Amino acid sequence: MLDRLYPDIERMTGTRGPLNAFLDLDQIPVANAQSGPLAGLRLAVKDIYDVAGYRTGCGNPQKYQEASPAAATAPAIQALLDSGARFVGKTQTDELAFSLMGLNAHFPSPVNPAAPDRITGGSSSGSAAAVAGGLADIATGSDTGGSIRAPASFCGLIGLRVTHGRISLDGTMPLAPSLDTFGWFARDMTTYDKVGAVLLGDDLHRHELRRALTLGALDGLVLGPQEADDYRGMVRHVSSVMGTPRTAEPLSHSTDDLYWCFRKLQGYEAWQSHGAWISQSDRMLGPGVKERFEHGAAIDAATARYETERRDAFRIELAERLGEDGVLVFPTVPGAAPLKADSFDDLQTYRERALRLLCLSGLSGFPQITLPLGQVDGAPFGLSLLGPKNSDQQLMALAARILTAHQRRSA
Numbered sequence: 001m002l003d004r005l006y007p008d009i010e011r012m013t014g015t016r017g018p019l020n021a022f023l024d025l026d027q028i029p030v031a032n033a034q035s036g037p038l039a040g041l042r043l044a045v046k047d048i049y050d051v052a053g054y055r056t057g058c059g060n061p062q063k064y065q066e067a068s069p070a071a072a073t074a075p076a077i078q079a080l081l082d083s084g085a086r087f088v089g090k091t092q093t094d095e096l097a098f099s100l101m102g103l104n105a106h107f108p109s110p111v112n113p114a115a116p117d118r119i120t121g122g123s124s125s126g127s128a129a130a131v132a133g134g135l136a137d138i139a140t141g142s143d144t145g146g147s148i149r150a151p152a153s154f155c156g157l158i159g160l161r162v163t164h165g166r167i168s169l170d171g172t173m174p175l176a177p178s179l180d181t182f183g184w185f186a187r188d189m190t191t192y193d194k195v196g197a198v199l200l201g202d203d204l205h206r207h208e209l210r211r212a213l214t215l216g217a218l219d220g221l222v223l224g225p226q227e228a229d230d231y232r233g234m235v236r237h238v239s240s241v242m243g244t245p246r247t248a249e250p251l252s253h254s255t256d257d258l259y260w261c262f263r264k265l266q267g268y269e270a271w272q273s274h275g276a277w278i279s280q281s282d283r284m285l286g287p288g289v290k291e292r293f294e295h296g297a298a299i300d301a302a303t304a305r306y307e308t309e310r311r312d313a314f315r316i317e318l319a320e321r322l323g324e325d326g327v328l329v330f331p332t333v334p335g336a337a338p339l340k341a342d343s344f345d346d347l348q349t350y351r352e353r354a355l356r357l358l359c360l361s362g363l364s365g366f367p368q369i370t371l372p373l374g375q376v377d378g379a380p381f382g383l384s385l386l387g388p389k390n391s392d393q394q395l396m397a398l399a400a401r402i403l404t405a406h407q408r409r410s411a
Contacts, residue, residue, distance in 0.1 A: 015092060019111040021129040022089040028053040030073075030087040037194050039084030044136035046127050047090045048097055049074045050171035058173045059093040059104050059123070062283055074171030076182050076199060077140065083198045088136055091126030095289045096274060097142060097175045099123050100150055100351050100358075101338070105286025109340070114156040115379035118337035119347075121151035124183070128155045131185040138195055141183045144175045145266060146333075146358035148183030149370045153382030154337035156372040157185045158192045158399070163390050164365035167199050176269035179262075179362045189400040196396050205391040207324035209398050212238055212245035217255050218330040221357055227335040227376055234373040234383040237406045238329050241398070245329050248321050253314050255356040261307045261314070262359035267296030268304040287344065315364045319388065322366075327398065328386040331357060332370040336379035360386060367392040369399050373406055 014024035022044065030051060033039070047057050050070035057064030073081065081087065095104050102125030103109055110129035112120040120129050124141025128151035131139045141148045143161040152159025160183060167182035174180055182199070186192040214235075222228045235245065253261075271293060278285070278293055285293065322328065333354045338347055361368035366389050374381040385402075387395045 015108055015126075017135060019113065019129045019133045019135065020108045021091050021110050021126040021133065021135060023047060023057070023092060023126075025054065025090060027089070030081065032081040032086050033084045036082065036084030037198060038080060038138070041085050041137040041191065041194075042088045042135075043080055043085035044088055044091045044127055044130040044139035045077055046124050046139070046141050047093050048142060048173040049077050049140060051077060051087065051090065054090060056173060059095040059097065059106070060283065060285075061106050063096070070171070072171065075168045077171070079198055080138070080140075080195065085138060091124075091130055091139060094123035094125060094147075095286050097123040097144065097147065097173065098270060098289050098292055100146055100354065101288075101347050102128075102151065103347075105289075112155050112337060115154070115337060117341075118339055118379055119154065121154040121337060123147040124151050124185070128152065128157060128185055131155075131157055131187060137186065137191055139185045141185060142172070143181045143183045143362075144179045145262065145355060145362055148185070149332050149358060149361075149368060149382070149384065150354060152185060152370045152372070153332040154380060156380035157187060158189060158369070158371060159183060159185055160192070160196070160369040160392065160396065161361050161367060162200070162392050163367045166390065166392060174273045176266045176273070178269060179266055189396070189403055193396060193400065196393060200392050203390055203393045205324075205388050205394065209325055209327045209387055209391060209394050210242065211323070211326045212242040213248040213321065213326050213328050214245045215248055215250065215328065215330065217250060218357060221255065221334055221353060222331050223335040223353075227331075227381065230374045230376050230381055231331050231383070235329060237373055237402055237409065238383070238385075240405045240409070241401050242327070248328070251314070251317060251321070253310070253317070257310070258314060258359050258363060259352070259356045261310050262355065262363055263295075264299055264303060264307045265311065267292060268299040269296075271296035271299070288348070311363050318360065318364050318366065322388045324388065326388070327395070328360075330384055330386070332382035332384040333357060336376040336381050365389065367395055369395045371399055371403060373402075
């Protein structure tokens with residue numbers, strides 16, 4: 001049916017390269033500076049960001065066909081180009097960026113180079129595959145519910161969810177604006193820092209991050225004994241730099257309460273962003289994505305206001321726990337990436353467990369970085385550090401110290 005409505009629909013459902021990371025689009029020249037801090041680095045761009053001359057498809061064939069070529073490049077992407085990065089293509093995204101598994105019903109699934117029998121994670125699936133597979137040095141993604149942090153953990157990469165609002169999202173497809181953030185992937189901290197210097201500037205938070213904290217409710221979300229043992233090993237790397245983490249007083253909000261607060265706010269805002277377009281005709285949304293939008297359509301404004309009040313109370317409480325110098329240490333996700341052979345229901349169960357870990361940064365708006373410190377069954381498993389508002393650069397500096405300690409211990 002789609003091919004009758006849109007004769008060149010196959011252009012938006014094809015990928016190029018061995019990892020299914022890049023979209024198979026006509027390559028349009030994109031100018032970049034010939035010198036600068038990112039000179040010589042290859043840049044891949046998630047297909048929710050405008051790049052001049054390209055249509056922004058957002059992981060949906062109809063969206064692509066109805067879009068006009070972008071007149072200008074999104075400011076955050078332009079800043080990378082102006083700093084010398086060289087554009088090498090647009091990458092696959094989960095449909096309308098509303099998924100966490102890296103499985104888009106309209107595209108062949110990206111390959112996870114670090115664990116080919118496992119998923120890449122989403123929604124920044126193609127970007128994670130491109131960097132993990134060495135096809136790009138930097139790849140942009142976005143993080144609303146975990147779409148930088150989860151793929152980074154699954155693919156053995158570094159990924160920062162920045163303080164909400166710190167990097168411009170002009171020229172970007174919105175999903176849930178009070179949760180949406182810009183993000184990027186890299187394989188090493190040196191490259192990651194170069195991008196951060198271009199996009200973040202100096203931290204407004206001036207206090208040294210020196211007090212490591214854990215929460216038992218979060219540590220208990222790992223999948224099983226093997227994951228728990230590996231996580232304890234990752235914490236030892238943190239301890240070698242920051243000292244043994246102290247167990248913080250439990251939050252008054254349960255992980256289930258925070259999960260549902262996040263789900264309701266994300267669903268409500270996603271429907272406000274895309275509901276009118278979805279309602280115009282049958283958009284043939286893929287499984288999971290369709291149901292999540294339907295869930296959002298059923299949430300009313302009164303519920304969103306109530307959950308916003310709950311969110312505000314949580315943000316205040318978490319800020320008090322962190323203080324000026326605290327860092328929360330916890331597993332990025334429950335374990336290694338799910339297997340590609342897992343059932344849809346098993347993937348959904350993993351997703352819901354993962355969101356109980358991932359939602360803290362989204363609801364608070366505070367920065368969180370995931371580091372590739374662990375492995376389970378030979379597949380990557382990341383540890384996260386969450387700091388106070390606007391401590392992004394300090395988190396990155398702390399991450400660099402921890403990664404260096406990890407490399408020395410592993411040598």
